[in-house]
Amino acid sequence: MNTEQILLEKWRILPLEKQEQVLKFVDYLTQTNPDQQSLSAHQPRTSLGEKLLAIREKIMLEQAPITSWEDLEQEISARRGEQD
Known part of the structure; x- marks a missing residue:
């Protein structure tokens, strides 16, 4: 079950007033x-x-922290097996 289905299922069991708040x-x-x-x-x-x-949508939904250039270069080096 995906997130949208879970949300909809939970929303349906709420009273009308709570649905409006949502x-x-x-x-x-x-x-x-x-x-x-x-x-x-x-x-x-x-x-x-x-x-x-x-x-882009997937990244925006994950709300992962933005990687700095330095962190990106370290990750690339690590994946390539390079030593500092």
Whole structure:
């Protein structure tokens, strides 16, 4: 079961008043997240664009910390088996 299905299942068992609160909260979250708004407005023109957009959406949903250049270089070196 994916996250969307779990959320919908839990939402359905809530009383109507709580369902309305959830909707208001989701509206608030979508209004305060400009990245998601710009993402939904963008329509890729190629299959590569669609793939890149899907990767971006996954990264945005994970909310992983952004890696610095130094950390990125260390990770590349580690994966290549290079020594410092």
